[in-house]
Amino acid sequence: MGPLNVAMIGEGFMGRTHSNAWGQVAKFFKPPQKPVKHTVFGMEAEHPEIFAENWGWQNFSTNWEQTIENPEINLVDIVTPNFMHTPPALKALEVGKPVSCEKPIAATLDQARDMAMTAKAKGIPTFVWFNYRRAPAVAFAHQLVKSGALGKIRHVRASYLQDWGGEETPFAWRFKKELAGSGAHGDLNAHIIDMTRFVTGEEITEVAGAIAETFVKRRPIPGTDQFGEVTVDDTVLFLARFSGGAVASFEAARQATGNSNRNQFEINGTLGSLKFDFERMNELQYYDARLPRGVQGWSTILCTHGADHPYVGNWWPDGHLIGYEHCFTNMAYDIIRVLNGLEPTVPVPDFFDAYQTQRVLEAALRSAENRCPVALADVN
Numbered sequence: 222m223g224p225l226n227v228a229m230i231g232e233g234f235m236g237r238t239h240s241n242a243w244g245q246v247a248k249f250f251k252p253p254q255k256p257v258k259h260t261v262f263g264m265e266a267e268h269p270e271i272f273a274e275n276w277g278w279q280n281f282s283t284n285w286e287q288t289i290e291n292p293e294i295n296l297v298d299i300v301t302p303n304f305m306h307t308p309p310a311l312k313a314l315e316v317g318k319p320v321s322c323e324k325p326i327a328a329t330l331d332q333a334r335d336m337a338m339t340a341k342a343k344g345i346p347t348f349v350w351f352n353y354r355r356a357p358a359v360a361f362a363h364q365l366v367k368s369g370a371l372g373k374i375r376h377v378r379a380s381y382l383q384d385w386g387g388e389e390t391p392f393a394w395r396f397k398k399e400l401a402g403s404g405a406h407g408d409l410n411a412h413i414i415d416m417t418r419f420v421t422g423e424e425i426t427e428v429a430g431a432i433a434e435t436f437v438k439r440r441p442i443p444g445t446d447q448f449g450e451v452t453v454d455d456t457v458l459f460l461a462r463f464s465g466g467a468v469a470s471f472e473a474a475r476q477a478t479g480n481s482n483r484n485q486f487e488i489n490g491t492l493g494s495l496k497f498d499f500e501r502m503n504e505l506q507y508y509d510a511r512l513p514r515g516v517q518g519w520s521t522i523l524c525t526h527g528a529d530h531p532y533v534g535n536w537w538p539d540g541h542l543i544g545y546e547h548c549f550t551n552m553a554y555d556i557i558r559v560l561n562g563l564e565p566t567v568p569v570p571d572f573f574d575a576y577q578t579q580r581v582l583e584a585a586l587r588s589a590e591n592r593c594p595v596a597l598a599d600v601n
Contacts, residue, residue, distance in 0.1 A: 226259040228294040230309045231301035232272045240276035242549035249535045252557040262288045303328040304400045314339050321348040325411040326575040328402030330583040337576035348556050349575040351415040355551035358505040358524040360531035360567045362420045362495050371490030377469035379486040381409035386475030392440035392449030404453030409473035414578045423463040425581050428595045431459035431588035459585040503542045531566050
């Protein structure tokens with residue numbers, strides 16, 4: 222089989238992570254098809270020729286439609302801001318090409334539904350880069366729960382806390398609703414909603430209550446003496462119910478002082494519990510309630526043993542830690558496996574899966590606005 226020619230739509234921070242992943246995956250894994258960084262699209266003002274040269278893309282383009290239509294392209298990878306996900310995704314599906322897309326899948330529920338239903342109708346493979354599923358500790362947590370190690374799930378607690386959004390942070394697209402969709406909610410709660418759905422294997426059926434707050438209403442526009450009006454949230458907290466009966470709490474914040482990137486969850490079951498904190502991403506905390514009471518206690522599992530923990534056998538020896546960027550390379554490997562008819566290491570979210578997370582995001586915003594419970598059955 223020939224190479225997998227990838228076209229990346231967008232640049233920026235996510236463009237760097239994806240470029241690194243496509244360049245590294247065949248060096249550390251043995252994918253059934255070798256990816257080629259064929260073309261990167263960027264706006265003229267972004268100087269895509271410089272990005273292409275720096276990150277090893279063979280070609281650059283300032284026309285995303287022509288890039289997607291190029292018959293040499295086999296996979297379209299979208300890393301643009303949220304409001305720009307839908308047009309290139311639908312264009313790729315229209316011409317019959319698989320698509321991978323950054324999260325959240327879209328800026329609005331309507332866009333997410335359109336993408337999910339179009340992909341489903343056409344039967345074309347799609348992928349969404351919820352990269353934290355590919356942290357070995359999170360993938361192992363999924364496997365532990367699936368094996369029955371926690372018994373019946375009773376409680377889920379998840380939070381994603383950052384502290385970069387203070388008053389001095391300048392205005393950008395992330396603070397404008399029509400471009401971002403939402404603030405910390407879509408950016409951060411999307412991850413922990415997906416992770417807890419993934420690890421528990423259950424769906425959220427109701428948002429029982431929510432609160433949203435914007436602390437900084439105006440932000441300085443760079444290069445001017447003007448201010449931009451902030452139209453997204455700085456924080457959203459909500460309570461939820463899972464399909465198996467568990468109750469849950471979720472919190473996303475951009476002004477949680479002292480938390481750089483604290484993405485964490487705790488899951489309590491009848492037979493045991495798990496804890497994960499991305500700021501210690503190689504570790505998983507496990508409590509086995511089946512042990513004799515006298516020796517029960519939280520244990521720290523260093524998830525670096527290649528024979529037992531997903532992905533790490535392709536990286537370094539035991540105890541040699543991996544980092545944020547490795548999650549993307551692990552994801553690239555599983556994308557290539559699925560495109561070649563093979564099972565991924567752990568499940569990969571597609572557009573329809575990511576649409577379920579988008580429905581929960583929407584339910585929480587409706588709950589916060591109307592101060593009432595919202596059943597997921599009413600959010601479609």
